[in-house]
Amino acid sequence: MRLRECARIARKNLSANKTRSLLSVLGLIIGIASSTVVAAISNGLRLAVLESLSSLGTNVLTIYPNVDPSRNRVGVIDLEGLARVSRLPFVEAAFPLLTFSAEARGDLGGVQVNAVGVLPRYLEVYRIPFVGGRSFVDQDVRLRSRVCLLNQDLARRLYGTSDPLGRLLRFGKSLYTVVGLVREPNVPLSLGRQVESLYIPLDTLRRQEEGLNTSNGGAEVWVRKDYAGDPKDDILSAISGDPSKKSAYLIVDPKALIDEAQKTSRKLELSMLALAGISLIVGGVGIMNVMLISVAERTREVGLRKAVGATPRDILTQFLIEVMALSAVGGCGGVVLGGAVVRLAPEFGAGDVPMAVMPSAVCCAVAFSVLVGVVFGLYPAYKAAALSPLEALRYD
Amino acid sequence: MSFLPADASAVMELRDVTKVFVAGDSRISALDRVSLRVERGQFVAILGRSGSGKSTLLSILGCLDSPTSGEVFLSGIKVSGMSESELARVRNRRIGFVFQNFQLLPYYDALANVEMPLLYADVVDAPARAARLLRKVGLGDRMRHLPSQLSGGQRQRAAIARALANDPQLLLADEPTGNLDTRTGQEVMGLFRELHASGSTIVLVTHDPQIAAAAQRVITLSDGAVVGDRGALGAGGSA
Numbered sequence: 001m002r003l004r005e006c007a008r009i010a011r012k013n014l015s016a017n018k019t020r021s022l023l024s025v026l027g028l029i030i031g032i033a034s035s036t037v038v039a040a041i042s043n044g045l046r047l048a049v050l051e052s053l054s055s056l057g058t059n060v061l062t063i064y065p066n067v068d069p070s071r072n073r074v075g076v077i078d079l080e081g082l083a084r085v086s087r088l089p090f091v092e093a094a095f096p097l098l099t100f101s102a103e104a105r106g107d108l109g110g111v112q113v114n115a116v117g118v119l120p121r122y123l124e125v126y127r128i129p130f131v132g133g134r135s136f137v138d139q140d141v142r143l144r145s146r147v148c149l150l151n152q153d154l155a156r157r158l159y160g161t162s163d164p165l166g167r168l169l170r171f172g173k174s175l176y177t178v179v180g181l182v183r184e185p186n187v188p189l190s191l192g193r194q195v196e197s198l199y200i201p202l203d204t205l206r207r208q209e210e211g212l213n214t215s216n217g218g219a220e221v222w223v224r225k226d227y228a229g230d231p232k233d234d235i236l237s238a239i240s241g242d243p244s245k246k247s248a249y250l251i252v253d254p255k256a257l258i259d260e261a262q263k264t265s266r267k268l269e270l271s272m273l274a275l276a277g278i279s280l281i282v283g284g285v286g287i288m289n290v291m292l293i294s295v296a297e298r299t300r301e302v303g304l305r306k307a308v309g310a311t312p313r314d315i316l317t318q319f320l321i322e323v324m325a326l327s328a329v330g331g332c333g334g335v336v337l338g339g340a341v342v343r344l345a346p347e348f349g350a351g352d353v354p355m356a357v358m359p360s361a362v363c364c365a366v367a368f369s370v371l372v373g374v375v376f377g378l379y380p381a382y383k384a385a386a387l388s389p390l391e392a393l394r395y396d
Numbered sequence: 397m398s399f400l401p402a403d404a405s406a407v408m409e410l411r412d413v414t415k416v417f418v419a420g421d422s423r424i425s426a427l428d429r430v431s432l433r434v435e436r437g438q439f440v441a442i443l444g445r446s447g448s449g450k451s452t453l454l455s456i457l458g459c460l461d462s463p464t465s466g467e468v469f470l471s472g473i474k475v476s477g478m479s480e481s482e483l484a485r486v487r488n489r490r491i492g493f494v495f496q497n498f499q500l501l502p503y504y505d506a507l508a509n510v511e512m513p514l515l516y517a518d519v520v521d522a523p524a525r526a527a528r529l530l531r532k533v534g535l536g537d538r539m540r541h542l543p544s545q546l547s548g549g550q551r552q553r554a555a556i557a558r559a560l561a562n563d564p565q566l567l568l569a570d571e572p573t574g575n576l577d578t579r580t581g582q583e584v585m586g587l588f589r590e591l592h593a594s595g596s597t598i599v600l601v602t603h604d605p606q607i608a609a610a611a612q613r614v615i616t617l618s619d620g621a622v623v624g625d626r627g628a629l630g631a632g633g634s635a
Binding site: 002004005008012013016300301304305306307308309310311312313314389390393 | 455458460461480481484485487488489493495499501503504508511512513515516517518558561562
């Protein structure tokens with residue numbers, strides 16, 4: 001019964017004083033809205049990272065020759081060493097990164113492009129989507145066939161609207177046949193990998209463009225995804241052959257990069273959450289202030305209720321329920337506002353910031369609002385409960 | 397200090413009740429060793445000028461305030477040492493208040509106002525009982541009206557209905573006609589007489605001797621002491 005009366009009181013009071021209710025809970029709404037946006041951003045980033053990680057078929061490490069400062073010379077990747085690496089049990093493939101820059105000519109003209117030499121499984125590992133034609137097969141590798149894969153955009157520029165499959169393409173000094181079309185993968189974070197526009201089998205490229213017996217960049221090592229250990233030491237030993245020369249090489253592990261990035265983003269998250277927390281406290285103080293005013297204005301009412309039989313606990317409960325209802329509504333409003341900001345962010349140019357609102361975050365936000373309401377409403381409620389009925393009745 | 401046992405036939409008994417207010421350096425003695433009994437079924441008026449202590453006496457009778465010294469008994473139960481929560485229960489079940497300025501909640505209609513003591517008593521069919529009470533005081537067709545939509549007399553009648561909600565042993569009224577015109581005041585006094593005739597025990601505080609005359613027994617207060625007690629059945633003392 002009393003709960004019903006408390007609910008009725010809360011409803012009547014909040015709707016009788018809509019403006020004041022809104023103002024009292026405005027700070028909370030803003031606090032919850034900003035917390036929602038922060039949570040959405042950090043959640044979105046986390047999802048993007050996960051997606052990027054899972055978009056890689058295997059764990060791809062890159063080996064770079066270490067720059068020797070004393071000799072001021074860039075080292076080169078020893079191909080024999082690389083062969084040793086490829087024979088390691090957990091390595092799926094190891095090959096030099098070969099890119100060659102030249103003009104590619106098609107029917108409509110020529111464009112300067114970077115062609116990259118790849119193994120047949122490259123497209124699969126990097127999840128590059130096929131649009132037409134076929135990928136490279138082992139035969140292409142064995143025969144060092146002059147075939148190539150084109151990116152859709154490049155195809156449009158070189159051949160216009162006509163089908164490029166089967167057509168000839170001049171790249172550098174040689175002619176290649178276009179056997180397949182690809183497009184860019186849909187990955188939110190490309191992890192530093194540039195998407196090339198022209199793919200040629202690795203051995204073909206090495207043969208065609210002379211003088212490329214050593215890697216002009218680094219080398220790529222594909223480590224089996226299920227390998228749980230740290231492959232870096234073994235790879236370094238294999239490639240240098242001589243343990244003392246291990247420092248001649250540098251390994252870049254994207255997983256490590258991601259871990260680093262996640263650590264940094266977590267720090268950022270925490271500081272953003274702290275700010276959001278501060279704004280919640282400010283919101284709570286706002287609620288407390290307005291409640292103090294409300295209690296003062298309703299002193300006679302409290303006196304009357306006590307005179308007809310409300311115990312101090314009844315009064316405390318009544319005001320706490322009022323403040324809980326108010327902050328629950330405020331919390332929902334804050335979530336709606338935060339959700340709207342997340343929704344509308346792309347319209348205002350913030351579209352590349354990944355954001356995702358989770359239902360659990362919403363429930364957390366509302367629960368937190370109620371908590372803030374109770375904590376900051378406790379003092380005014382207590383003041384009301386402690387009023388002497390006689391003095392309260394005489395209050396002007 | 398009296399060694400006589402408390403008498404349950406008296407609805408209200410005060411023994412040597414003193415109430416002192418401390419205001420800064422000065423001590424104001426509002427009530428000075430007042431002893432009295434209100435028997436069941438009596439209609440008592442407490443008459444006095446402002447400053448006579450009548451309001452203080454009423455608040456002690458109504459368990460809204462505790463005496464500085466002395467004892468207060470309600471139907472034989474000692475209330476002068478009770479906690480605030482216990483006193484709240486006593487007020488809820490056994491006492492009904494009628495105030496000079498009605499003290500109705502402005503954002504509740506008449507029905508909700510009358511329901512309030514019932515809800516604090518955890519009564520199950522509060523709306524039905526409240527409706528019956530409003531009909532009893534003649535407001536059956538105005539139950540959904542807000543106080544602002546009622547005349548002064550109607551508001552006081554709604555307040556009386558609220559005071560009767562939990563079937564109290566004692567009805568206390570503080571200048572109930574103070575905010576009403578003469579005619580409406582007489583109507584309200586008529587209602588009090590009706591209630592007395594059907595068995596209610598009523599204590600009414602007033603400064604107006606004419607209003608006091610409507611009661612069966614008149615206790616006159618001056619400077620915190622009883623100076624007259626007329627009309628009590630078998631009671632001694634006269635002005």
